[in-house]
Amino acid sequence: MEAVKQHYERVELVDRIEKALENAGLGGRDLTLEELAPLDHFHSRGLEATKDLSQDLKVTSESKILDIGCGLGGPARYFAKNFGAHVTGIDLTQSFVEAANYLSARCGLSNLVKFDCGDALSLPYADASFDIAMTQHVAMNIQDRDSFYSEAHRVLKSGGQFALYDVITGEDGEVHFPVPWADGPATSFLLKENELKKILTEHKFEISRWIDRTALALEWFVRMQTQPNSRPPIGLNIVMGAEFGTRSANLAKSLKEGRAKVLEVVAYA
Numbered sequence: 001m002e003a004v005k006q007h008y009e010r011v012e013l014v015d016r017i018e019k020a021l022e023n024a025g026l027g028g029r030d031l032t033l034e035e036l037a038p039l040d041h042f043h044s045r046g047l048e049a050t051k052d053l054s055q056d057l058k059v060t061s062e063s064k065i066l067d068i069g070c071g072l073g074g075p076a077r078y079f080a081k082n083f084g085a086h087v088t089g090i091d092l093t094q095s096f097v098e099a100a101n102y103l104s105a106r107c108g109l110s111n112l113v114k115f116d117c118g119d120a121l122s123l124p125y126a127d128a129s130f131d132i133a134m135t136q137h138v139a140m141n142i143q144d145r146d147s148f149y150s151e152a153h154r155v156l157k158s159g160g161q162f163a164l165y166d167v168i169t170g171e172d173g174e175v176h177f178p179v180p181w182a183d184g185p186a187t188s189f190l191l192k193e194n195e196l197k198k199i200l201t202e203h204k205f206e207i208s209r210w211i212d213r214t215a216l217a218l219e220w221f222v223r224m225q226t227q228p229n230s231r232p233p234i235g236l237n238i239v240m241g242a243e244f245g246t247r248s249a250n251l252a253k254s255l256k257e258g259r260a261k262v263l264e265v266v267a268y269a
């Protein structure tokens with residue numbers, strides 16, 4: 001757990017983000033979710049993937065949503081802005097939580113979204129307190145999947161929806177390290193497709209959507225790599241450093257070689 005935290009934790013992250021936004025001509029005014037998306041959707045296919053995941057979820061302005069491993073909060077803000085839902089995000093990384101709260105204020109969404117620092121394996125919320133829980137590109141860092149899925153199930157109301165967007169292992173060997181979530185196997189815990197299905201079922205989730213998004217993820221990475229002019233002025237390199245490009249390229253290569261896959265899943269609690 002400490003090693004995962006260290007992987008993401010950054011000093012003076014809010015200051016760094018504020019300066020980067022200024023340098024990109026985005027200082028001193030409210031920001032749109034689209035402007036922020038290259039920075040605050042920390043998963044393959046960015047905002048596009050969050051939009052896909054939201055399709056057909058039963059979200060209304062009455063919904064209480066939990067984003068487990070919320071990162072910088074882009075997905076949480078998407079659900080708040082587009083559905084008027086009340087979203088709570090929780091993340092292990094204190095500096096990400098601070099940045100997430102700062103970015104919500106910059107988008108004028110602090111009234112609908114709040115972020116807590118905490119562990120997905122021991123969620124500080126009462127049983128049955130959320131209508132929807134989501135988690136995107138977090139489980140790869142989680143070895144204790146039993147606690148991860150049982151906590152998600154516990155905090156969901158009966159019949160609530162659990163939306164996942166995850167990297168899983170492919171059939172053709174281990175991923176090329178370093179990847180965006182880990183330097184090596186000590187903090188990377190990918191499941192096989194059948195293992196994910198089994199563990200969700202064991203935790204009493206009823207699967208309603210199971211879509212392989214690998215091809216779309218690959219297309220997206222190729223677009224990012226081959227069209228540098230279309231790259232946005234801000235990106236996750238501001239948070240994760242210059243070597244984020246190498247990490248992303250390794251994930252893209254792993255997807256291409258069948259060493260990893262990307263899945264979109266929705267299940268009922």
Ligand SMILES: C[S@@+](CC[C@H](N)C(=O)[O-])C[C@H]1O[C@@H](n2cnc3c(N)ncnc32)[C@H](O)[C@@H]1O
Pocket residue numbers: 004008040041042043068069070071072073074075090091092093096118119120121135136137138141142180181
């Ligand atoms: C690749 S980022 C994804 C962030 C966000 N879900 C998104 O898609 O923009 C992975 C996140 O998982 C968080 N994380 C990893 N292990 C966690 C745990 N045990 N509890 C809570 N958050 C965790 C990390 O701090 C990091 O913010």
